[in-house]
């Protein structure tokens with residue numbers, strides 16, 4: 001399988017699919033196409049019908065959209081436990097993942113993903129991202145309390161739902177988001193996950209800076 005992704009320094013949707021493949025030990029070749037360099041869109045369009053990343057190629061199967069990629073590999077590798085085994089936990093995890101995929105636009109707009117920087121905490125934009133964060137904290141706590149007692153992740157062991165929220169964790173780290181102890185513990189669990197740490201380190205080592213995803217302070 002080949003996975004087309006963009007910059008590890010910035011690409012949150014690439015991160016989600018990549019993290020599932022890497023964490024669950026699924027063999028794949030990675031193709032990195034940096035955004036906003038000469039010919040970037042044409043290069044992505046050669047492989048990805050939507051012109052966006054991530055995009056997975058498995059022989060003549062092409063899967064675009066992060067969540068569809070995760071579902072594809074979960075079906076292809078059913079023994080890896082990519083989704084929680086328990087049906088109620090799995091339904092909750094799938095709802096959480098879909099809510100992430102479809103929502104939280106305010107947070108995504110006002111606090112760009114950036115694995116290369118940290119900033120002191122401040123309210124950015126019109127403050128509506130704080131409402132998104134409130135909902136995310138509530139969702140994480142509910143998942144942890146109802147299904148996550150056996151480990152440090154949302155459903156105990158690391159799952160696709162954690163991968164979908166990993167770039168949100170990254171934003172909370174980047175922007176020094178004020179969090180309580182329960183959320184801080186979850187953030188730390190993601191931050192120290194070997195696959196997450198590998199991505200973050202690679203992002204910091206990349207030569208590309210994307211000006212529109214950088215703030216002065």
Ligand SMILES: N[C@@H](CCC(=O)N[C@@H](CS)C(=O)NCC(=O)O)C(=O)O
Pocket residue numbers: 006010011012013014035051052053054064065066067101
């Ligand atoms: N809904 C898509 C979002 C993909 C997306 O917006 N990817 C960004 C990179 S993180 C991208 O390709 N941006 C280039 C563009 O929008 O032209 C998914 O879940 O995969």
